[in-house]
Amino acid sequence: MRATLSVPTVVRTIAELHARLDEYRAAAAAGTIGLVPTMGYLHEGHASLLRRSASENGFTVLSVFVNPLQFGPTEDLDRYPRDEERDRAVAAEAGADLIFMPSVSEMYPKRPLTTISLTGVTEGLCGASRPGHFDGVAIVVTKLFNLVRPDRAYFGLKDAQQLAVITQMAEDLNVPVEIVPCPIVREESGLAMSSRNVYLSPEEKSQALVLSRTLKRVPEWAAAGANAKELKERVRQAIEEQPLADIDYVEAVEYPSLAPLEDEKEAAKAGRVLVAVAVRFGKTRLIDNILLPQA
């Protein structure tokens, strides 16, 4: 049962966050708390996570925090899109009860001396092209877990590696939170929703449709017998046909271990196969993926 249907309260400090959570816990001893961590500039992908949380928990906390520790020195931290009014409206419509929007100094009064670093799952894909990125994600997500103490936390499969990293971390560290994977939400065109889509020019956006269009064909290629290497080659070839596409990676890995799969034997042994891409269109780096077999 939802605690309330009213407009979510916005809190900016840890003290206010704790006060609101204490109120909820005192009023609804048996109610569960769901957490949806985001970097804001909310879209329908985020809304789907919030709706899922609101349907499964008595109280849903949305966090909006552009975490500097997960950005590399040449990445887009300074221009990352922000729109608080829009975030509040999307959060209200999707059923959030509380929005935690801390400042950088509230989250990091000092630069943390602790590192949370996973091996294996962080080594390929985005971990290889964004050194330190997942250490930054792991520390902020751990802080959010400790601050909110949610029963469940919701993450999108669009960031499949992030989901695998957080799930592994929660398991390794006995974090008492159920990590709930949520499907990728796409625009009608097929483009995976992403806050960074706003950076794309009309031409870049039109060429970026090659990602979803190509990934959609992967199940049929796999069913016809293509092995992991061939799948990667086909996907790469299709993307390379778009003149504005600058490929960062095209990978086929076992999911959720993210171990590379180079041959048919390995792929046959794998439980699920993740075909994942990261591609730049102009200055915008987009990610997308497909998980086989599909749910």
Ligand SMILES: Nc1ncnc2c1ncn2[C@@H]1O[C@H](COP(=O)(O)OP(=O)(O)OP(=O)(O)O)[C@@H](O)[C@H]1O
């Ligand atoms: N299209 C989507 N479908 C499902 N979940 C999504 C989608 N886009 C983002 N999410 C999830 O929302 C959460 C917050 O992500 P984030 O705020 O980084 O949004 P984003 O749109 O992925 O931003 P960016 O453009 O920076 O990658 C993550 O768990 C992410 O996987």
Ligand SMILES: CC(C)(CO)[C@@H](O)C(=O)[O-]
């Ligand atoms: C999980 C997260 C909110 C941590 O900053 C971020 O990486 C994101 O938005 O996916």
Ligand code: BAL
């Ligand atoms: N959605 C992942 C956050 C990032 O790109 O930093």
